Amino acid sequence: QVQLVESGGGVVQPGRSQRLSCAATGFTISDAAMYWVRQAPGKGLEWVAVISYDGSRKYYADAVKGRLIISRDNSKNTLSLQMNSLGVEDTAMYYCARGVAMGSAWSDAFDIWGQGTMVTVSS
């Protein structure tokens, strides 16, 4: 079964760190760029970060740059998001997603999504 499964969410205090993981089954992530997208409660989707198929290139949304770090381990078929200096504005459901090229490099749609893991930043 082709799926992505996120884990690592929970309640964390402001200023602390949290690490999210995303495990792929039924396919190998090594051929694809992988993404994190988040959604604050009752709000829309927000693109967070992307990592290239080999981990050599990474891009971040301005809101998370310098605090969140995306990484991957292709040998374990997993994606990670290290979240540092968390603030209440980071409270959201975090989804990992596989990128599929729409015809140009880095022009990806997201064809496989995990079920999400909720991160709540609160004292």
Add this chain to the structure above:
Amino acid sequence: DIQMTQSPSSVSASVGDRVTITCRASQGISTWLAWYQQKPGKAPKLLIYAASSLQGGVPSRFSGSGSGTDFTLTISSLQSEDSATYYCQQANSFPNTFGQGTKLEIK
């Protein structure tokens, strides 16, 4: 950053109706646009990619069109299971950005 603006923000329609949602980009994005459907408590689902290509397994009543800055998602004959929020996403440049969403309700 490229801003994506969807309209309307919400729409109510009856089963069998034709529904159109529009998405406008703040600058040209060629056809690097995707549409997603999200139901409450669920992850988004890819419907359309490259502006007009139907993702496998998606019913043919969904279609997309447009290029440059103006795009549309059309549901030709609305079904009850189409009640959801719909998002457009640009993939022309990073950061990829989403529209604010259009909530579709069935009358």
